[in-house]
Amino acid sequence: MNGHVFGLGLGPGDPELITLRALKLLHAAPVVAYPAPEEGASFARSIVASWLSPAQIEIAIRMPMDSARFPAQAVYDRAAAEIAAHLVAGRDVAVLCQGDPFFYGSFMYLFGRLAERHSVEVVPGVSSLGAAAAAAHWPLAARADVLTVLPAMLDDAALERRLAETDAAAIIKLGRHLPRVRRLLDRLGLIERACYVERATLGTERVLPLAEARAESAPYFSLILLHRRGEAWR
């Protein structure tokens, strides 16, 4: 009998934000796969490190630093083949996913390669969005609000067009785009309605009014939350 793939959403980083279901499936899986940088430790693995057993087979899916090769089709092809071999041998495989697997997560690339031929269960997790909102005491949206999630790599014109048509927004994947996005929101008169959240739920978490987030770049795990109309929930 073939094994199953479990795409486990582990939440934003605090191990306590894992779900009972993800933890149960993690414990039961003989094989555990996770994304990792080209060298060094996997963030997803670090979230659940204290629950892993030496008896579990680990597959580190190492992504080359060279961003020109993103999304690194060959890396996902090879990882999917390695996972599939375990499935055919009857072993379940838990794939560790930081945040929620289907909210801008790399799990979808494995899903696209495995779901047609294999049994896949996706276990949703706490997203970075909900975690940042909780950390910042910043309700995302209420009632008839439109909420738009905008990747920061979009150019100013693309961001401005979407911001004009939404009530609330989250600008994600800030990285080196932080200064440009901050200038844009300043020009649009929105900087006072925005906050900056870095590494939500981790020990190094920071929450600042956006106007005070003056760094030249931000970690990948950072985002901006904003309300165009003030506090909709009052």
Added chain:
Amino acid sequence: MNGHVFGLGLGPGDPELITLRALKLLHAAPVVAYPAPEEGASFARSIVASWLSPAQIEIAIRMPMDSARFPAQAVYDRAAAEIAAHLVAGRDVAVLCQGDPFFYGSFMYLFGRLAERHSVEVVPGVSSLGAAAAAAHWPLAARADVLTVLPAMLDDAALERRLAETDAAAIIKLGRHLPRVRRLLDRLGLIERACYVERATLGTERVLPLAEARAESAPYFSLILLHRRGEAWR
């Protein structure tokens, strides 16, 4: 010493999708408050019913059916006052929130009334959005995709304007708006790129291509997911 408020995101309905942190804080809280209909059982309470103890004081925040009175300021004022009395007496209060507390959740109305004078911790939870995506095997967004969350009560023109400017969307709070939204997506040529998810993670969960969701109304816990450009993650 004053008590703390814990806004506990409990996830979409499956009790296994509660986080370790929410469960720990729930166990420790002498007072538990939750939203409830005017008559009958609370959905949020039902998620964690098996973990409640008879020693815990329960506060049902009952919302009148009369939708003209929404957001029912008086109900939230009274509930906040009742919770505050426990806090001042030194008792922590866990407020149960289905899904994520700050993603269109009613917790924000208590938060707005309590956070200035009392200690409030918000524990993020698995949102209905992540749960529906997982159930439908439907990655929400990838890479530079714009993802827009649209409440179904917006009129056709408002929905159409936002749909034209996004890569992916979730149309939430469907209820009686389902037939109108389905007709709109049909007219816009998007119906084949949309799926319908009802009561994700519950025993009564249903996932259908939107074209086959022909009911005249949908439960409150239902949504439509769509991709304008097909499967972005391939």
